[in-house]
Amino acid sequence: MRSSRGYLTAPLAAAVAIAFADSSIVVLALPELYGRFQTSIEGVSWVVTAYNLAVAVTALALVLLVHRLDAARVLAVGLAVFLVASVACALAGSLGFLIGARAVQGVGAALLLAGSLPVLGALTGSDATGARVWTLAGTFGLAVGPALGGVLTQAFDWRAIFVAQAPVAALGLLVVVRSPAHPVAAEGWRSPLRRTLPANACLGLLFGALVGALFLAVLLVISVWSYSPIGGAAIVSALPAAALAARPLERRLGRLAAVCGGAALLAAGLIGLALLPSASVALAVWALALCGAGIGLSVPVLSNAALDPSAGLTRSGTLTVGARHVGLVLALALIAPLLASKVPAAGDRALLRGTAVLLDAPVGLDKKVPVALDLRDAFDRAQAGETPDLAQPFDAHGADHDSALAATRDRLLGTIEATITRATRSAFFVCAAFAALALLVAGLFRRGVVP
Amino acid sequence: MLAALLLSGVALFGVELGKGALSEPPPKLADPCLPRAGRTGGIDATIQRIVLDGLDGAACRLHTTREELVLSLGSGGHRRWDEHTIEVALRSGLLRSLDEAERRGDIPGFAGPLLRRLVERAPLDRLIRGGFSLRDLLG
Numbered sequence: 110m111r112s113s114r115g116y117l118t119a120p121l122a123a124a125v126a127i128a129f130a131d132s133s134i135v136v137l138a139l140p141e142l143y144g145r146f147q148t149s150i151e152g153v154s155w156v157v158t159a160y161n162l163a164v165a166v167t168a169l170a171l172v173l174l175v176h177r178l179d180a181a182r183v184l185a186v187g188l189a190v191f192l193v194a195s196v197a198c199a200l201a202g203s204l205g206f207l208i209g210a211r212a213v214q215g216v217g218a219a220l221l222l223a224g225s226l227p228v229l230g231a232l233t234g235s236d237a238t239g240a241r242v243w244t245l246a247g248t249f250g251l252a253v254g255p256a257l258g259g260v261l262t263q264a265f266d267w268r269a270i271f272v273a274q275a276p277v278a279a280l281g282l283l284v285v286v287r288s289p290a291h292p293v294a295a296e297g298w299r300s301p302l303r304r305t306l307p308a309n310a311c312l313g314l315l316f317g318a319l320v321g322a323l324f325l326a327v328l329l330v331i332s333v334w335s336y337s338p339i340g341g342a343a344i345v346s347a348l349p350a351a352a353l354a355a356r357p358l359e360r361r362l363g364r365l366a367a368v369c370g371g372a373a374l375l376a377a378g379l380i381g382l383a384l385l386p387s388a389s390v391a392l393a394v395w396a397l398a399l400c401g402a403g404i405g406l407s408v409p410v411l412s413n414a415a416l417d418p419s420a421g422l423t424r425s426g427t428l429t430v431g432a433r434h435v436g437l438v439l440a441l442a443l444i445a446p447l448l449a450s451k452v453p454a455a456g457d458r459a460l461l462r463g464t465a466v467l468l469d470a471p472v473g474l475d476k477k478v479p480v481a482l483d484l485r486d487a488f489d490r491a492q493a494g495e496t497p498d499l500a501q502p503f504d505a506h507g508a509d510h511d512s513a514l515a516a517t518r519d520r521l522l523g524t525i526e527a528t529i530t531r532a533t534r535s536a537f538f539v540c541a542a543f544a545a546l547a548l549l550v551a552g553l554f555r556r557g558v559v560p
Numbered sequence: 561m562l563a564a565l566l567l568s569g570v571a572l573f574g575v576e577l578g579k580g581a582l583s584e585p586p587p588k589l590a591d592p593c594l595p596r597a598g599r600t601g602g603i604d605a606t607i608q609r610i611v612l613d614g615l616d617g618a619a620c621r622l623h624t625t626r627e628e629l630v631l632s633l634g635s636g637g638h639r640r641w642d643e644h645t646i647e648v649a650l651r652s653g654l655l656r657s658l659d660e661a662e663r664r665g666d667i668p669g670f671a672g673p674l675l676r677r678l679v680e681r682a683p684l685d686r687l688i689r690g691g692f693s694l695r696d697l698l699g
Contacts, residue, residue, distance in 0.1 A: 358561050370562040377569030384576040387585070395572050402565055464627035465587045468615075474608045481627075482634050527585035 117284045118232045122242050124188060124281035125225050126250030127274050128218040130257060132161050132437055133323045137259035137331055137338045138267035145267070146204040150452065154445040157324070159208045161437045163215025164222075168431030171223050172302075175427050180227040185285045187220025192278035199271035219430060221281075222247075226416075226426040232288065236422050243426065244412045248404075251319070252349035255327040259338030305425050307550060307557030308414035312429060313436030314547035315372065315407060320440035321379045321540025322348055322400040325448075325533055326393065333529045334388040335499075347394040351401025352408075359406045364414075364559035368551045371407025374399050376544035383537035388526035403544070414559055440543055444536040455532030459525040460488050463499075466524050470517035476506050480514075484521075499525060592619035592626050606666045610657045610675075617653025618646070633685075647684055654679045 135142070135156055143153045175183065194214035201207035230239030261269040323345070330341040359367045381396030415429040416422060464481045483502030500508075503518035551558045590596055596616070612626070619629040622641060629649075632640050641649075655676060662672045 362562060366562065370566070374565055374569065377566065377572070381569065381572040381576065384573060384581040386576055386579040386581040389579075392572065392576060395568075399565065399569050399572070406562075460631065461589060461625065461627045462585070462587060464630055465589055468612060468626060468630065469587070473604070474611055478630055478633065481630050485631050524585060524587070531585065 117288055118229060118242060120277070120280040120284045121184075121225055121229055121232065122246040123277050124191075124221060125229075125243055125246040126253075127277050128164075128191065128221050129247040129250035130254035131214065131218060131274070132164075132251060132434070133157070133254035133327075134258035134270055135267070136255045136324050136327050137341065138262045138270060139328065140332050141262060141267045142204070142207075146207075148204050150449040151445050152204060154441065155208045156204075156211055158438060158441045158445070159212040160215040160218070161434045161441065163212040164219045165431050165434035165438050167216045167219035168223060168427050168434065171219060171427045172424055172431065175223050176421055176424050180224045180423055181285055181288065182224070183220050184224030184228050185282060187217050187222070187224055188278050188282040188285060190214075190217030191221055192217075192275055192282065195271045195274040195278060199268045199275070217278075219427075221278075222430045223423060223427040227423050228285065228288065230422065236418055240412075240416045240418075240422065240426070244409065244416070248352070248408060248412075249349070251323070252352060252401075252404075255323055255345060256342030259327070259331070259342045263338040302417075302421065302424055302428065304557065305415045305417050305428065307554035308411045308559075309429050309432035310550050310554075311368065311372070311547045311558055312408070312411045312415055313432040313439075314543045314550065315375065315404070315411070315436070316433040317436035317440035318375050318379060318540045318544035318547065319400075319404070320437060320444060320543075321382060321537050322375070322397060322404075324441075325444065325536055325540065326382055326397060329382075329530060329533055330393065333533075334390075334526055344390055344394060345397060347397040348401035348404070351398040352405035355402040355405030356409070358402075359409060362406070364410045365551065365555050367406045367410045368558055369548055371403040371405070371410075372544050372548035372551060373403070374406065375403030376541045376548065378403060379537050379541035379544060383534045383541060385530050386527065387523060388530055407547075410559060436543070440540060443539050447536045447539065448533065451532040451535060452529065455529045456488060456491070459528035460485060462528055463521045463525045466521040467517060470513065470520070472511070472513050472517055476511075476514060480506050589625045589627060590616075592616040592624075606661065609666070610654065610661050613657035613660065614650065614654030614679075617656045618649035619653075621649045621653065622646075650684055651679060 139153050139156070142148075142156060143150070146153070171183075191214055194210050194217055197210035198207060198214060201210055226239060226243050227236075228239075229242050230236040233239045233242060258270050261273055327341055327345050330336050330344050331338060336344065355371075359371075362370065378396045378399030378401075381399060382393065385392055385396070412429070415425060415432070417425045463484060467477055467481050467484075470477070480502045483505065484499060487499055487502060499522055500518055503514055503521075506514065508515040508518050592615075615626045615629060619626045622629060622645070624640070628640070629646075632646065658667075658672065658675055658679060661667050662669070667675065
């Protein structure tokens with residue numbers, strides 16, 4: 110019975126991981142969606158925002174109701190809605206339809222995440238173990254989301270991201286139907302829920318900060334530094350690797366030190382990403398590792414404080430899902446317009462600087478102006494959503510056998526990447542401010558954050 | 561250990577600031593109205609300098625940069641000025657650049673009038689894209 114229940118736990122944990130991963134899973138597909146639907150940066154960012162907003166709103170509304178509902182039924186409905194919406198996302202023929210389907214998917218995810226906590230508790234034999242599995246699956250899902258989406262997009266197409274989610278949800282649904290555990294989350298209204306508010310405020314702010322490390326950093330590496338989605342996933346994997354490596358340290362530190370130190374490290378890593386002087390993988394990995402260590406130290410402690418059994422596990426779990434996604438949505442709402450205003454202008458500056466490099470380079474006049482005009486056309490195609498291949502104009506004019514032209518190409522690409530990298534600076538600073546605010550909240554409400 | 565991690569964050573900022581994180585990435589776009597050093601030596605280098613200085617002169621006349629002027633050439637939606645305005649500015653910039661090259665002694669005196677005639681009559685596209693050389697002219 111024990112092993113069969115363990116066998117049932119894994120698909121449910123996978124569904125929880127996917128629901129958390131969905132917050133960031135389409136990030137690497139955004140350039141492809143941008144081109145496919147001929148939209149703006151702000152338009153395409155709604156594919157991410159709609160999901161997180163729907164999770165936040167549904168979860169916060171559920172906090173008022175979920176203590177009266179059958180958790181297994183909430184989970185089953187959530188999985189079914191998530192499954193149907195995933196298929197709808199995969200079949201989307203317009204941006205509006207995709208955003209709508211993503212919102213429905215978010216509603217399903219909120220129900221799924223709310224209902225899964227008590228069911229996992231029943232399947233694992235204790236609420237504490239169930240909560241640990243739920244937290245671990247959620248953290249893992251959020252951290253690997255961009256990488257998973259990137260691999261699927263590169264191997265197949267953006268639609269594959271949603272196709273791959275459907276069987277996970279279907280398997281989870283099968284488990285719920287066949288599960289012998291049918292806990293009713295009839296916990297009643299318990300006032301101690303307010304005790305979890307400081308921890309949830311910290312978690313919301315930290316998840317807002319994570320938008321920088323997970324979303325922005327990934328976009329930078331793929332869309333600006335021109336790494337493949339799989340290459341980008343390898344670079345960004347510094348974050349989950351450092352988060353795992355920091356776990357033993359978290360156990361040795363006091364809880365408040367872990368939360369404050371973690372928030373400070375996350376802020377430092379984000380400032381490190383903001384200050385990147387050029388397309389440097391080494392510096393980016395260094396900064397992402399600091400972010401990961403910060404998450405590894407702070408999130409487990411805060412999750413324990415937020416999932417307070419005395420406040421009702423289902424309700425406190427639902428509240429923490431809502432709080433985390435409110436943080437994500439707030440950060441997305443702040444940085445999307447910043448990027449939309451800064452990046453195109455930086456692209457124009459980058460093209461002018463690149464042209465200056467070209468005109469001053471020791472290459473023939475017969476190559477300078479034609480290559481500059483071809484580069485201009487490549488930038489135009491990038492505005493229309495195509496991933497720019499800025500090396501192509503050089504290669505078309507013989508950079509393969511002209512070492513001076515090849516050296517000019519490398520210098521020009523470095524100049525363009527450095528200019529656009531710096532255009533993301535203010536967005537990273539906004540995310541660092543989220544982490545700094547989390548540090549402030551932890552300092553001001555230390556008893557609430559680590560009761 | 562936590563202190564070491566925080567110090568590593570400070571070290572990261574130090575490395576980034578040392579690599580010029582707070583300064584604008586090079587190159588700075590030059591003022592086309594100010595003279596700049598150019599390469600000389602050899603016919604092709606001389607012609608290249610004449611054309612680039614000519615672009616500077618035209619950009620100065622149009623109150624823009626040499627780079628923006630180059631990106632305004634050809635077809636596409638980047639044209640900030642009409643074709644006639646660009647042509648007048650470019651031919652005038654190139655003629656002035658020829659005068660300066662002659663004054664520097666970069667081109668022999670007998671070639672000056674020939675080149676001037678070329679600048680006045682040749683298709684602009686061919687001039688700017690370097691589709692001619694002094695050798696063609698003299699040959």
